Amino acid sequence: MEFESTVHYPADLATVARMLIDPAYMEYRISQLGVEVLEQTVTGDPAAPLFRVRAVIPPGLVPAAYRRFVPPRLVLTLVETWHPQAGDRSPGGMMTVEFDGIPARASASFRLDGVAAGSERHYAGEVSARIPLVGRKLEAAAVGAIQKVVRAEEAAARAYLAG
Template structure:
């Protein structure tokens, strides 16, 4: 199932990129978007050329997943997300994202980008494919996972907006 999510921030690309490279922000954003779950790990590794790798591992309850999909995922989800940003190219950043739910056949892989908006803000775009290798119920699981990802990314966007506004 294809997933595209656009987020906007009222700050230039350089400021948004700096925020995304800040380990304190990454942990804070993950904690806010995890809800009743827990953040197990946050690693941010920045290279001298500006390339960046961000890894977040969190544990989430499955109470918001449709009942018919729960037998495939258990009572808690361990979600691992890795973002690999390339070095900056002008005022644009691009990278790849991979997300997996440990112990399940659910994966999301795709691209992400930061680009300037005409008003001086920034657009961040996640685009990828959510796949669930579950016979007969793959579509149900993919739909549930895609809905959860959309909600998580919306919470992360709000966290970024709050961070940029100094609300912590």
């Protein structure tokens, strides 16, 4: 199932671009989601890093109707790869999320743009759950969860930027 989402940031493009590739912000951002972080690494060029996070999703974040289809301890791996910025091209990259124990994943490209009220990160991607009979419903629930994560990202960014 395809999805699009936009995260709004209350700061200019240069400030937000620096924040988003800062390992300290990634750690802060993940901590605000209420997940148990198992591992977090940052590799690559500081101007175009690769973030990898493994975390346990609290059972309450999985809709009750779908909990029987996921392991009791649902672990995800998030990989966010930033592309080097060149010329006037907007900063951007790729994001993937995979889950241990279930055939489901999300992937998206993203780009960061300056707008009148600050900056926006636009995601365009796809969620897939290859589970007979309930896969499409799980995908729809996952897209809804992505929207909740986007709102949490906005709140985390506002608090982080406010210092």
